[in-house]
Amino acid sequence: MPAMRNNETLAKVKSGQLALGLWFNSGNHALARLLAAQGLMDWLLVDTEHCPTDLSTVAVLCAAIADVSGGRTTPLVRVVDGTIHHIKQALDAGAQGVMCPLVDTPEQAARIVGYAKYPPQGVRGNGGLMPHLGFAMNRAQYTEAANRETLVAVQIETKLAVENVDAIAAVPGVDVLFIGPNDLHISLGYGPSYWSDAPLFRAAADKVLAAAARHGKAAGILMGNATQAKARRADGFTFIGMGADTLTLLNAVGAGYAEVTGAAAPPGGWGTHLRMG
Numbered sequence: 001m002p003a004m005r006n007n008e009t010l011a012k013v014k015s016g017q018l019a020l021g022l023w024f025n026s027g028n029h030a031l032a033r034l035l036a037a038q039g040l041m042d043w044l045l046v047d048t049e050h051c052p053t054d055l056s057t058v059a060v061l062c063a064a065i066a067d068v069s070g071g072r073t074t075p076l077v078r079v080v081d082g083t084i085h086h087i088k089q090a091l092d093a094g095a096q097g098v099m100c101p102l103v104d105t106p107e108q109a110a111r112i113v114g115y116a117k118y119p120p121q122g123v124r125g126n127g128g129l130m131p132h133l134g135f136a137m138n139r140a141q142y143t144e145a146a147n148r149e150t151l152v153a154v155q156i157e158t159k160l161a162v163e164n165v166d167a168i169a170a171v172p173g174v175d176v177l178f179i180g181p182n183d184l185h186i187s188l189g190y191g192p193s194y195w196s197d198a199p200l201f202r203a204a205a206d207k208v209l210a211a212a213a214r215h216g217k218a219a220g221i222l223m224g225n226a227t228q229a230k231a232r233r234a235d236g237f238t239f240i241g242m243g244a245d246t247l248t249l250l251n252a253v254g255a256g257y258a259e260v261t262g263a264a265a266p267p268g269g270w271g272t273h274l275r276m277g
Contacts, residue, residue, distance in 0.1 A: 002136045005071030007096050007149040009043045013175050013218045013239060020229070021045060021076070023222060023244035024061070027053040031245060032061045036069040043074040045241065048090070049081075049101055055089055059130070062094030066134035075134065076151065082108060084123070087115040092128030096135070097151025099178060104160040106167040112154060113173035117147045121173065151175050153220060153239070157183035162204040169215040176239045177212045178220035179205060194224045195232070209236050224269070225251070247271040 012019040021043035024032060035044060046053060046061050053061075062075035074096050079086035082100030090098050100112050114122035124146075132142030135149065152173055156165055157180030169177055181201075182192035188200040196202075205221075212219035213236070220239030223229040229242040243251075254270020257263060266273045 002070075004137050004141065004145075005066075005135045007074055007135075007151060008071060009074035009076070010097065010149060010151045010175065012042060013151065016218075016238060018233060019043060019218070019239045021074075021239075021241055022248070023047055023241050025051045025244050025246045027051065027057050027061070028245075029057075029060050029064050033064045033068045035245065036065040036073040039069060039072050041073055041242075043076050043097075045076040045078055045099060046095070047078045047244075048086075049078050055093055058090065058095070059093040062096075062134060063130070066094065066096070071134075071136070074151070076153075082112040082115070082154075084115040087112065088124060091116065091124065091146075091150065092131055094131050094134045096149065097153065097175075099153040099155060099176075101155045101180065102157060102161075102183075103154035103168065104158055105164055106171050109154050109168045109171040109174050113152055113171060116150055116152050117173065118143065121147050153178045155180045156208050157181075158187040159204075162207055165208050165211045166214070169211040169217050174217060176218045176220045177208050178222075178239065179208055181221060181223075194222065195228055205235075224271075 009019045019042045022041050024044045024046050044065050046058055058077060065073050065075040076097040076099060077090040077095035078099040079090050087098050098116055103109050115124060118124045118126060126143055132139050135142060153176035154174055155178045181194045184204060185193050185201055190198045209219045218239040219237045221232055221237050222241035223232055225243055229240045232240055250271040251269060254273055258265060
């Protein structure tokens with residue numbers, strides 16, 4: 001059996017290093033393998049909240065990411081909701097960490113941590129068919145290691161969550177405070193955006209950064225491109241999504257089209273361009 005693997009992304013999170021990743025929306029296992037084999041992203045996050053990715057596909061994607069990268073790239077899953085049902089199934093499908101949306105209170109955060117951990121730290125049931133294989137461990141080894149190797153990220157994306165962010169950050173077992181930028185903008189009364197200078201949004205982002213620093217947690221955020229991601233790294237974010245697989249593909253195709261034809265990019269970028277019908 002190959003050497004046992006650790007959760008490399010979680011190790012970077014706990015040591016304050018940059019953990020750079022990509023949202024994975026397409027559900028395509030070939031693309032997942034190609035990206036993981038490239039070895040540039042620390043993590044790929046399979047989104048099941050807003051993308052029609054079923055559980056069997058999640059299992060194939062997590063295995064492909066972990067195995068082809070030899071553990072270099074961590075398979076994460078954003079669940080539909082932070083319930084025991086969704087978290088249990090994502091982890092048993094091979095996710096090495098979960099991201100939970102719309103976490104507004106420390107009580108919610110504590111429940112999420114409990115659902116992601118085996119006793120005595122939590123209430124996760126033992127019996128997953130294959131999650132140990134992504135770590136190149138047998139089941140007994142995985143049971144012993146899973147609590148310390150499973151990443152837990154909670155999304156801060158409402159006004160209430162920002163008000164409670166210090167208490168959420170204080171919850172043991174929460175590793176990442178992750179701003180959902182579009183929904184947070186909407187909750188604060190603005191239009192959706194990855195980033196802006198809107199006063200209430202900037203104040204909220206600063207509050208999340210401060211809470212993360214105070215409690216030794218990573219501050220995370222999703223950006224639309226590398227330029228924005230680089231700017232957020234300078235702001236102090238260390239767990240950063242550098243766009244999504246689908247958006248990156250559309251932008252690359254649009255940029256190539258513009259270079260050949262001289263066409264001007266649309267106001268929202270090539271990823272928003274549609275010419276249907």
